[in-house]
Amino acid sequence: xxxxxxxxxxxxxxxGVKAADGVDLEIFPxxxxxxxxxxxxxxxxxxxxxxxxxxxxxxxxxxxxxxxxDLRPRQITRRGIARAFQIPQLFTGHSxxxxxxxxxxxxxxxxxxxxxxxxxxxxxxxxxxxxxLSLDEAADLPTATLPEGMRKLxxxxxxxxxxxxxxxxxxxxxxxxxxxKFPLMDKIVSVLRAGKITALFVEHDMDMVERYADRVLVWxxxxxxATGAPGEILRSADVLERVIGVS
Amino acid sequence: MSxxxxxxxxxxxxxxxxxxxxxxxxxxxxxxxxxxxxxxxSFYALGAYISVVIGLWxxxxxxxxxxxxxxxxxxxLIAVLLGPLIELTLLRWTYGRPEALQIxxxxxxxxxxxxxxxxxxxxxxxxxxxxxxxxxxxxxxxIVYLNYQLILVLMAVLVAVxxxxxxxxxxxxxxxVTVVTDQELAQTLGIDSSRVFILxxxxxxxxxxxGGALASPTVGVAPGLGSETIVLAFAVAAxxxxxxxxxxxxxxxxxxxxxSAAIYFAPEFQPVAPYLVMLAVLLVRPFGLFGSIxxxxx
Amino acid sequence: MTLRHIIGLALIAAVLPLAVPWLGxxxxxxxxxxxxALGVAVLLRGGLISxxxxxxxxxxxxxxxxxxxxxxxxxxxxxxxxxxxVATLVGLVVGVFMVRYRAIFFxxxxxxxxxxxxxxxxxxxxxxxGTDGLRVATPTLFGFAxxxxxxxxxxxxxxxxxxxxxxxxxxxxxxxPLGEALSAVHSNEVxxxxxxxxxxxxxxxxxxxxxxxxxxxxxVTAFAVGHIVPELSYWxxxxxxxLIAVLGGIGGTxxxxxxxxxxxxxxxxxxxxxxxxxxxxxxxxxLIVIFFLPEGLYGLLHRTGKQGSxx
Numbered sequence: 080x081x082x083x084x085x086x087x088x089x090x091x092x093x094x095g096v097k098a099a100d101g102v103d104l105e106i107f108p109x110x111x112x113x114x115x116x117x118x119x120x121x122x123x124x125x126x127x128x129x130x131x132x133x134x135x136x137x138x139x140x141x142x143x144x145x146x147x148x149d150l151r152p153r154q155i156t157r158r159g160i161a162r163a164f165q166i167p168q169l170f171t172g173h174s175x176x177x178x179x180x181x182x183x184x185x186x187x188x189x190x191x192x193x194x195x196x197x198x199x200x201x202x203x204x205x206x207x208x209x210x211x212l213s214l215d216e217a218a219d220l221p222t223a224t225l226p227e228g229m230r231k232l233x234x235x236x237x238x239x240x241x242x243x244x245x246x247x248x249x250x251x252x253x254x255x256x257x258x259x260k261f262p263l264m265d266k267i268v269s270v271l272r273a274g275k276i277t278a279l280f281v282e283h284d285m286d287m288v289e290r291y292a293d294r295v296l297v298w299x300x301x302x303x304x305a306t307g308a309p310g311e312i313l314r315s316a317d318v319l320e321r322v323i324g325v326s
Numbered sequence: 327m328s329x330x331x332x333x334x335x336x337x338x339x340x341x342x343x344x345x346x347x348x349x350x351x352x353x354x355x356x357x358x359x360x361x362x363x364x365x366x367x368s369f370y371a372l373g374a375y376i377s378v379v380i381g382l383w384x385x386x387x388x389x390x391x392x393x394x395x396x397x398x399x400x401x402x403l404i405a406v407l408l409g410p411l412i413e414l415t416l417l418r419w420t421y422g423r424p425e426a427l428q429i430x431x432x433x434x435x436x437x438x439x440x441x442x443x444x445x446x447x448x449x450x451x452x453x454x455x456x457x458x459x460x461x462x463x464x465x466x467x468x469i470v471y472l473n474y475q476l477i478l479v480l481m482a483v484l485v486a487v488x489x490x491x492x493x494x495x496x497x498x499x500x501x502x503v504t505v506v507t508d509q510e511l512a513q514t515l516g517i518d519s520s521r522v523f524i525l526x527x528x529x530x531x532x533x534x535x536x537g538g539a540l541a542s543p544t545v546g547v548a549p550g551l552g553s554e555t556i557v558l559a560f561a562v563a564a565x566x567x568x569x570x571x572x573x574x575x576x577x578x579x580x581x582x583x584x585x586s587a588a589i590y591f592a593p594e595f596q597p598v599a600p601y602l603v604m605l606a607v608l609l610v611r612p613f614g615l616f617g618s619i620x621x622x623x624x
Numbered sequence: 625m626t627l628r629h630i631i632g633l634a635l636i637a638a639v640l641p642l643a644v645p646w647l648g649x650x651x652x653x654x655x656x657x658x659x660x661a662l663g664v665a666v667l668l669r670g671g672l673i674s675x676x677x678x679x680x681x682x683x684x685x686x687x688x689x690x691x692x693x694x695x696x697x698x699x700x701x702x703x704x705x706x707x708x709x710v711a712t713l714v715g716l717v718v719g720v721f722m723v724r725y726r727a728i729f730f731x732x733x734x735x736x737x738x739x740x741x742x743x744x745x746x747x748x749x750x751x752x753x754g755t756d757g758l759r760v761a762t763p764t765l766f767g768f769a770x771x772x773x774x775x776x777x778x779x780x781x782x783x784x785x786x787x788x789x790x791x792x793x794x795x796x797x798x799x800x801p802l803g804e805a806l807s808a809v810h811s812n813e814v815x816x817x818x819x820x821x822x823x824x825x826x827x828x829x830x831x832x833x834x835x836x837x838x839x840x841x842x843x844v845t846a847f848a849v850g851h852i853v854p855e856l857s858y859w860x861x862x863x864x865x866x867l868i869a870v871l872g873g874i875g876g877t878x879x880x881x882x883x884x885x886x887x888x889x890x891x892x893x894x895x896x897x898x899x900x901x902x903x904x905x906x907x908x909x910x911l912i913v914i915f916f917l918p919e920g921l922y923g924l925l926h927r928t929g930k931q932g933s934x935x
Contacts, residue, residue, distance in 0.1 A: 130818070132814075151817070152814075152817045152818050153817045153818070153819075153820045153821060153822055154820075156817075156818055156819060156820035157820040161818075162818055168812055168814055168815035168818065169811075169812060169815065170807070170808045170811045170812050170815065170816075171811045171812065172807050172808075172810060172811040173804070173807065173808070173811070177804065180804075181801070181804055181805065181808055181816075181819065182819050184801035184804075184805075185801075185805075185816075185819035185820050185821045186819075186820070188801075189801045189802060189805055189819075189821050189826075190801075190802060191800050191801050191802060192796075192797050192800050192802045192803070192829070193796050193797065193800055194800055194801070195796075195799045195800060196799060196800060196801045196803075196804045197799070237815070237819070241819065241820070356728075362728050362731070362732075364675075364863070416911070419915065424671070425671075425673060425727055425728065425731075426668055426671075426673040426866065426870065427870070427914060429673060429675070429731065429866070430866060430867060430870050430910065430914060431911065431914055433863045433866070433867060433910070434867075434907040434908070434910040434911045434914070435907065435911075436863075436907075437903040437904065437906055437907030437910070438903070438904050438907035438908065440903055441900060441901050441902070441903040441904040441907075442904065444900045445900055445901060445904075449900075553858075553859070553860055557735060557739055557859055560732050560735060560736075561732070561736060564729070564732045564733075564736075568728060594747045595743075595747075597739075597743045597746075597747075598739075598740050598743040598744070601736040601737075601739050601740045601743075602740065604732075604733075604736045605733070605736055605737070605740070608725075608729070608733060609721075612724060612725060612729065613729070
C-alpha cells in the first residue's frame, strides 16, 4: 500500500537543540497512529513541520504523493490535512457554532461577502458536527467561556468540520477528566472510522494508546526510535524506560 | 571626504540628537508599558514652551547664563508634575485593554494637551535663541561650528549611555528590565510594578520634554509642534524597532542625516524623508532594525 | 435592528434642518466623516487600527477635484463613483503592502504613508495647489446645472441615502463568512490559516472596502465644502476618524454615524463659545465614553433596544 504521508530525513534545530534529527516515517491510509515520547522529544515540532508552521532545514514531507515541504499551513490545510492543537486554537470572539461554521465556510468557499455565515445549510452541518462530539448543548456559548475540556473538543470539532483526509491530533484528551477520556476518544474514533479519516494522535496515556492505536511511533530526542503494534511496543523494555521512565 | 559635507553632517547629527531624546522616551514607555503614547509629542511641545517662558524669566533676573538653566529645569518640572499624574489617572486603566483603546486614550490626552497649550501660551510663535547665541562658535580648520549643536550631540550620547548604564547597573534599572522581560516573574519576585510604571513613564515624559527644551533655541515654538513631533518620533521608534534604545539611536542618526541631506539637496522633500526611510526599512525588516518577534506556541 | 436605527438617524437628520437650516450643512459633513469612520470601524473588527485613513479621505476629495479640473467630468453621481473607485484602487495597492503588518506596526505604517501623501499634497504646488488647496465647483445633475443652493439640498438628502446604503451593505458584509473571517483574524489568525484561509487576503478585502468608504466620505466632504486642502490627509484627521468610530461604537454600523453626528454637533457649538477649546471638549468626551460606555454611544441605543424587547 502507498503511504498517505511520508516523511524523509527531516531536520530542524532551535538554538542548538535538535527538535527534529532525521525523522523518517510513513503513515498509511485509514491508520490510527499514536505518537508517544517524553516531553521535549519533538512531537509537537513534528506536527508543526508537517503542517508548514515551521520549515525544516533539511528533508521532505510528501502528502498523497505530492511534496508539501515548503507550503504554508493554509495551503496544506487545503490539500486535506487538518490539525487540532495542544493548546486549543479557537476564535474567542465567536460562539462555538460560529467557530464550526467558519470552518465549514472555509472549506466550501469563504469568499462570500453578502450571504450570511449563519445560513441554513451551514447551521445544520455545524450542529451535526457538534453532535458527533456531544457538544450541541454548548453550541451558542461564546468559546471564551468554555471549560478547558470543552475547548479541546471544540478545537477537534473545527478540525473535523474541514473534512480532512489526514487529521493530526495533539494530545486530544489532555484537558479532559479521566472518567471522560474513554467515552470521548470512542466518539472521536468512530467519527474517524465512519469518515475513513487517517489520523495521528500525540498521547501520554498508555492505556489510551493501547486501546485505540493501530500502530505506535516512539519519539526520542527528535527522531523515531521504534514503531510497531501497541502490544509489542508497550512491552519493549527499552521503550518503557525511555518514554515512561520505568525500568 | 570633502570638507564641504561637514556642516551637513553636523546639522544632521544635531537634528538626530533632538529626535533621539523624544524617540527614546517613546520607545522606553512602549517597552515598559506596551503603550504607544500619542500624547508623547505634546510633552516635547510643553518642554519647549515652558523652557522659553522660564528662560526669559530667569534671564531677566540673573542674566542669559542663568537662562540656560531653564533648559534643564523645565523638563524636570514637567516630568515630576505630569508623569505620575497621567500614569496614575489615565494610563493605568488601559493596561491589558485592546490597542485601539490604548491609542485612543492617549489621543484624547493629546487633544486636551494641544488646546491647553493654545489656551495658556496663545497661538503666536515664541522664539528665544539666547542660549544658542551665548554659547558662541568654534572654528576648526576654517569650518565654523555652533557650540550649541556640539553640546546637543554630546548630551544625546550621554543620555544614550546613561540610560543603558542605568538599566544595566542600578537597582531601579534592573527592576525595569525585569518588568519588561517577564511581568509574571516580576510579580512573583514581589516587584512593585506600579512604581516601576510611574517611574518609567515619568522618565519618558522627561526625555520628551528635554528634547523640546533643547530644541527651543533652534526653532520657533508654535502650535502644531507636538503633532509634528509625535509622528516623527513614531517613525524613528519604528525604524529602530519599538522598545530598542540602541535602535532608536541608530534610527535617529539615520533620519537626522537624511533630513539634513534633504535640506541641502532637495529642500521640498525634507518633511517626507523620515517616512521614506521608515517605509524602506520596514519593507526589509518588518519589526525595525533591532526589533524581532517570536512564533506563538501552539 | 441596524435597519431601524439607521433609518431613524436619517429621519432625524432629514427633519431637523427644516427647523434649523444651517444644520443641513453640519449633517452633510457628519455623513462624510461617518462614511470614513465606518471604513475605520471595519478594520477595527479585524483588530487593525489605522492612524492613516485620512489618506483615503483625501484621495477621494482630490480625485473629485482632479476629475473635474483635468478631465472635465462634472456629473455628480459619476464623480462619486469614480472617486470611490480611485480610493479603492489606491487602497488595494497600498493594502498589498499593509496586510503583512499587524497591531502597532499596521497603525504606524498607515500613518507613515498618509504623512508622505500629506507632504506631497502640500509641496506639489503646480499639481495640487499646495497648501492653498483646490476649489471644487458645483457639479451637474443628470446634465442639469443646479444652483449652489439647490445642489446643497440634493447633497444633503443624497448623503443620507448613501449613509443608509453604506450602513446596510457593511452590516451584511460583517455578518458574511468573509466578514466573520475578519473578526477571526483578530481573535486567532493562526487558526484561520489552519482553516485554509489566507488572513492577508481577508484583510486586503477589508482594507480596500475601508478605503472605498473613506474615499466616498472624502468626496461628499469635498462637495459639501467646495474647497479642499492637504490637511484633509493630516494624521490628526485620521485620529479623529478612529475617535468617531470608537466614540460611536463598533458594535454596529450605525455607530460610526452616531459618533460623527455627535462630533460635528459638539464642534459646531464649541466654535460658538470656546473656539480654542473644542479639542479639549472632544478629548474629554472621548475619555468619558471610553471609560464609562465600553460599547460607545451606539451601545446606549442598543442596550435600551434590547431591554425593550425582553418581555
